[in-house]
Amino acid sequence: MKIVVLNGSPRKNGNTRIMAEAFAEGAKSKNHEVKILDIAHMNIKGCMACEYCFAHDGVCVQKDDMALVFDELNTADMVVFAAPIYWFDITAQLKTVIDRLYAHGKIGFNFNKTALLLDAGADGGVFTAAIAQYKAMTAFLKWEDKGIITIGGMMGKGDMEKAAKLADVRALGASL
Ligand SMILES: Cc1cc2nc3c(=O)[nH]c(=O)nc-3n(C[C@H](O)[C@H](O)[C@H](O)COP(=O)(O)O)c2cc1C
Numbered sequence: 001m002k003i004v005v006l007n008g009s010p011r012k013n014g015n016t017r018i019m020a021e022a023f024a025e026g027a028k029s030k031n032h033e034v035k036i037l038d039i040a041h042m043n044i045k046g047c048m049a050c051e052y053c054f055a056h057d058g059v060c061v062q063k064d065d066m067a068l069v070f071d072e073l074n075t076a077d078m079v080v081f082a083a084p085i086y087w088f089d090i091t092a093q094l095k096t097v098i099d100r101l102y103a104h105g106k107i108g109f110n111f112n113k114t115a116l117l118l119d120a121g122a123d124g125g126v127f128t129a130a131i132a133q134y135k136a137m138t139a140f141l142k143w144e145d146k147g148i149i150t151i152g153g154m155m156g157k158g159d160m161e162k163a164a165k166l167a168d169v170r171a172l173g174a175s176l
Contacts, residue, residue, distance in 0.1 A: 001077035008083035008094025026173025085120035
């Protein structure tokens with residue numbers, strides 16, 4: 001299947017990107033096609049709630065890089081949401097892309113499988129809001145959750161290289 005990973009971290013080659021690549025490595029070992037999108041480096045504005053999309057077959061009135069994201073999502077079977085925790089939640093950049101999915105609320109999505117990859121500086125206790133948002137969204141949209149992995153203790157750039165749980169991320173990709 002085709003899997004799109006939405007990397008919501010703005011830090012180039014940071015801990016979240018390392019997580020995304022480990023997942024991709026596992027999935028590719030099972031012959032899945034994986035595309036990682038560094039959405040924090042794309043020009044994507046927030047949803048304006050104009051509801052133009054509802055009257056125009058899911059086409060958003062805003063002409064920005066979200067069109068490129070939809071190009072990928074429209075042929076995807078699975079989407080992985082990946083983000084570092086910023087102030088006890090996912091990054092604003094990933095939330096912005098999630099908000100823009102509203103455009104397909106009426107016409108629906110090609111993919112129906114998802115997963116969540118999160119990392120944070122603290123060891124634990126900071127993932128609650130992000131997981132709650134993800135679970136509510138997947139339940140509402142009837143997406144099948146394939147796994148949630150959280151990795152804490154990631155204080156510095158590159159700490160992820162030494163994280164034992166990175167093997168779990170690779171294994172999640174290989175389990176598909
Ligand atoms: C603006 C900002 C806010 C953060 N907020 C939190 C937080 O609330 N809790 C936490 O444990 N770590 C927090 N962190 C640490 C990051 O989640 C952590 O270092 C993560 O591994 C960074 O991933 P990256 O290398 O992909 O950017 C924050 C980092 C930044 C830059």
